[in-house]
Amino acid sequence: MQYMVIRKADATSESDTFPSAELVQAVPGAKWLRSSADGGLRMRRRDGQWLYQEGPFDDVSVAGFSFIEAEDRRAASELAARWPSADAEGGAVVEVREAGCPGGCVGFDTGAAPKHAAWAILLRSDPVAEQDFEPPAVVIDIMNRANNAGVAAGIALSGEGLRSTASGARVKFSGGKPFITDGPFAEVKELIAGYWALDAASRDDVIAWVKSYPYPNPGDMEVELRKVAI
Secondary structure (H helix, E strand, O other): OEEEEEEEOOOOOOOOOOOOHHHHHHOOOOEEEOOOOOOOEEEEEEOOEEEEEEOOOOOOOEEEEEEEEOOOHHHHHHHHOOOOOOHHHHOOEEEEEEEOOOOOOOOEEOOOOOOOEEEEEEEEOOOOHHHOOOOOHHHHHHHHHHHHHHHHOOOEEEEEEEOOHHHOEEEEEEOOEEEEEEOOOOOHHHOEEEEEEEEEOOHHHHHHHHHHOOOOOOOOEEEEEEEEOO
């Protein structure tokens, strides 16, 4: 099984010095995000209209993420507990989430390097997503087609949905020692339900893609745009 390991944001990750060279080397293949002050944008769809909030955000929740293979939640949590203990002076928090879109939307990773700049689109969670709502098959098919079209156009680099925190865990470090807590977690506003990474010449191009994507939920929703540092 595949799991996403999310390095939760904090004051350290919102600084210009994050991530450190040591952290990048210790977690190969991770996607590290620039601070929310550096081009961060939240887009909220309310009653069919898009609203915008520029960063920085007081409640920023994601500093970076990577993927691991593990037999189950326990094994994934134990792998996450090996996170570099020096990160955040021994006080980092990482979240373990089972990868996979409820309903079977296919995750993808082209492995391609961006020709312009890489942006992460974080799909913010909500109570419906935390119930592992499965969209109808026709909706999943439309999403898969949109993802494939993005890949063919050289825009979409990767993307994956996440299961609810009921199958996840959280690893909090104190003094460099890990403490594991199994989900579910109540603070829905701090969670994400999936992500995409795009190659875009400008943030406006990312905004246009976000507005055109056929999301499974036709109602109110929110995404967060962040520059990918590495």
